[in-house]
Amino acid sequence: MRCLWLTLADPEPQHNGQYVYSGGLIDSVAATGSEIEVLGLRRPESSRCNGTRDEHVVWWLPSDPLEPSQSRWGSLASRLPHIAYRGRTGEMRRTLHELLGRGGWDGIVFDGISVGWALHQVRDHYAGCSDRPRLIYVSHNHEESLRTQVADNQRQFLRRQAVKLDAAKVSRLERELVDSVDFVTAITPEDLQLYRRRCNDKPMGVITPGYRGRRIAERRISTDLPRRAIIVGSFDWIAKRMNLEEFVDVADPLFAEQDAELQAVGSGDERFLEQLRRRTKATHITGTVPDLDSYLDQARIAIVPERSGGGFKLKVLEYIFNRIPVFALSGSFAGVPLIHDDSVMLFPNHAALARGVLEAIDDVDRLNRLQERAFAVCRDRFDWASRGRQILSAIAAS
Numbered sequence: 256m257r258c259l260w261l262t263l264a265d266p267e268p269q270h271n272g273q274y275v276y277s278g279g280l281i282d283s284v285a286a287t288g289s290e291i292e293v294l295g296l297r298r299p300e301s302s303r304c305n306g307t308r309d310e311h312v313v314w315w316l317p318s319d320p321l322e323p324s325q326s327r328w329g330s331l332a333s334r335l336p337h338i339a340y341r342g343r344t345g346e347m348r349r350t351l352h353e354l355l356g357r358g359g360w361d362g363i364v365f366d367g368i369s370v371g372w373a374l375h376q377v378r379d380h381y382a383g384c385s386d387r388p389r390l391i392y393v394s395h396n397h398e399e400s401l402r403t404q405v406a407d408n409q410r411q412f413l414r415r416q417a418v419k420l421d422a423a424k425v426s427r428l429e430r431e432l433v434d435s436v437d438f439v440t441a442i443t444p445e446d447l448q449l450y451r452r453r454c455n456d457k458p459m460g461v462i463t464p465g466y467r468g469r470r471i472a473e474r475r476i477s478t479d480l481p482r483r484a485i486i487v488g489s490f491d492w493i494a495k496r497m498n499l500e501e502f503v504d505v506a507d508p509l510f511a512e513q514d515a516e517l518q519a520v521g522s523g524d525e526r527f528l529e530q531l532r533r534r535t536k537a538t539h540i541t542g543t544v545p546d547l548d549s550y551l552d553q554a555r556i557a558i559v560p561e562r563s564g565g566g567f568k569l570k571v572l573e574y575i576f577n578r579i580p581v582f583a584l585s586g587s588f589a590g591v592p593l594i595h596d597d598s599v600m601l602f603p604n605h606a607a608l609a610r611g612v613l614e615a616i617d618d619v620d621r622l623n624r625l626q627e628r629a630f631a632v633c634r635d636r637f638d639w640a641s642r643g644r645q646i647l648s649a650i651a652a653s
Contacts, residue, residue, distance in 0.1 A: 283643030317346030362650030465639030490523030
């Protein structure tokens with residue numbers, strides 16, 4: 256089977272959830288022996304270049320991404336939302352034209368709404384053709400509901416209006432993608448239900464991410480560890496910055512009062528991170544780190560404080576398989592079979608979450624029970640290989 260895979264960019268290195276999901280799906284489809292050609296922007300930090308060939312995969316990686324400021328201002332005047340506009344470069348469109356012209360594709364995968372810019376080009380190319388390849392939309396979130404929530408949670412009036420305008424563009428593009436393709440995949444059962452409310456007759460299915468990171472066979476949390484809770488993430492997107500800032504503002508004074516440490520580990524705009532550092536006492540903000548394992552090993556609790564944007568959180572799998580108990584806002588993640596007060600602790604707001612962490616941070620028996628139960632219920636549920644077979648089944652369906 257031959258598949259044309261349209262994605263935002265080369266997923267390597269996989270430093271955020273989007274790249275982990277895209278990279279895992281591409282690898283799992285290639286592992287079936289199918290031939291894939293991937294079109295995405297080249298990232299400066301990637302070792303691949305345009306035309307790189309791996310086993311069963313050819314990478315087409317034009318290296319002309321728009322500068323962030325150009326992308327933001329240009330998207331304001333475009334029908335495309337910023338997330339899709341940034342990938343619509345001249346080289347990307349020319350390369351797509353060449354790949355479509357070559358033909359012979361069994362399936363074309365739109366990997367996330369970020370490649371929604373390519374929809375009209377693909378549709379125009381196959382207009383009137385009876386042997387069009389199967390079109391698959393692999394969604395990373397139910398974008399309409401997510402972007403609306405992010406906009407509503409903006410504190411500043413002008414920023415809220417700008418984000419609302421972009422959210423409206425996201426909604427229009429997502430609906431167009433769903434209506435145009437032959438099969439839609441959702442990343443969680445909850446997202447699938449949101450898609451079905453509007454388009455119940457469209458063939459759909461759920462493809463949760465797999466996990467191929469470190470799995471710790473056994474771990475005992477003890478009082479020898481620092482009294483530390485950790486938040487891991489990529490804080491580049493506005494929603495991620497909002498979530499971190501809102502939680503730290505509430506939690507930092509509470510942690511300082513009880514001589515506990517809150518640690519935020521992950522990439523982000525350095526100006527934003529430095530602003531947070533200047534106003535916190537108990538919070539250590541690392542920025543990008545070369546090795547996450549050592550930070551995970553020194554934490555007693557992992558926190559998921561996302562008020563804006565639920566959906567699947569790949570970092571939750573990282574916490575679970577590294578045997579760190581998860582404390583989270585209710586509704587902050589989905590797609591993982593964890594139960595409150597059995598394998599996870601859930602709280603209604605940031606203040607309750609921070610206090611819950613501090614109340615439990617010295618109860619190592621409770622923390623070990625939580626991490627053991629979470630590991631047990633997730634151990635056999637997140638295999639990447641089955642995800643590749645799901646994609647192929649969607650392409651092969653008639």
